Amino acid sequence: MLVDSHCHLDRLKLDKLEDPTLDCVVREAQEAGVNHMLCVGIDMGNAASVKSIADRYDNVYASVGVHPMDVSERISAEQLIDCADHKKVVAIGETGLDYFYTKDTAEVQHESLVMHLEVARSLELPVIIHTRDAKEDTLAILDQHVCRRSVGVLHCFTEDLDMAMRAIDLGFYISFSGIVTFKNAAQLQEVAREIPLDRMLVETDSPYLTPVPFRGKPNFPKHTADVARFISEMRGISFDALAEQTTDNFFTLFPRARALT
Template structure:
């Protein structure tokens, strides 16, 4: 069986309160051997930390979502930094910019984003970036601030090829989720074709953005196999090769060994 690494899951949210054990079992049966649980505020970070202590195959990314940047305090930042001492915290995020929603002004989002870029460099962990209708501004900030040696991930990337190249040049990996499988979504397919195999990652972003044929339904980690299938088709290689490559990329980026 293939071994997959879902690099971005939110099994720490309330949509999985009633059947988390079943969801994780289905994921394991589908070949998902590792999952990165992303916390993005006080509640979800706390839940992520509890889950990684309970399940050996789960790891945590912790940070503050751009939509909620208006609520982000220096105390929150210090708390997140203190949690990075936990051995299963593998990245900082998801941070970034999101211009779709009006809750947090762009200037406030940028300030929170830069603080988390600085944190990622300070603690030496990869950076996980969320971008919505803001990919060019994200690339500009990455170029201005500089990405640390630990690198990072453009999670569920939705930008164009030019912006993807800027992010790659800045030292980032590009991750694809359900939208690459959507029949009417040509842009992520074009970007996936141009991303070098050694910078490629896959994810679900569950419970959001379920891939075809589950679009519009609750997403779950088992569906990352469908993303791998589409990427393999676009790259002209086997699913087994994509599984091996993306898993190796994730483990290398997150500093995990074969024993993890």
């Protein structure tokens, strides 16, 4: 059994499927051994959609938050708390810092990240972190504001081993997407080989970042299995062992999801 710990089911390109329905996506994921999915919110505009999708499927959970590239949509802590008041919401985010695309909004991103972390602490929920080209600032803010009881995950990790281990020291998990299968991802592959297995998650970030050998085609949660298979072969462990451990890690990090199973 596997968990797609980060996907965007509301953004999938269903018209590319022979059966263009979300039911088909969920069914194909289960057939591939991906039995649970976390549908992640990126702004208040899609919060209702991710919660509605989670309501439709017993094995789908939701998160709510504002992506760092969307921080022009300023929201209050009270608005986020209200949005998170839903039985299938198991995390806050995604939030974080992105200096690759939007360094010009760094100050607002900082404010938004801190607010998300404070809300996560008040609700005792884990937080989903997006970080790109913002290593030191991300780690500094997490170190200052993270709640050690709930912690969170650095999703779709693309940084170096030093950042991964420092985040793990803060209590975070590290999640790998299809990027780890790319030929030019040697630094990331080192991270996937070296971090403790009990701090690893796998994801698709679908509809983005389709893993090899399907790169260039639309991504779906079923491809979590391809990410997991690549990492298991690279680490020299069985696919089943990696699947079991990452699934246990997911439900340890997201206890509300465990309570719903």
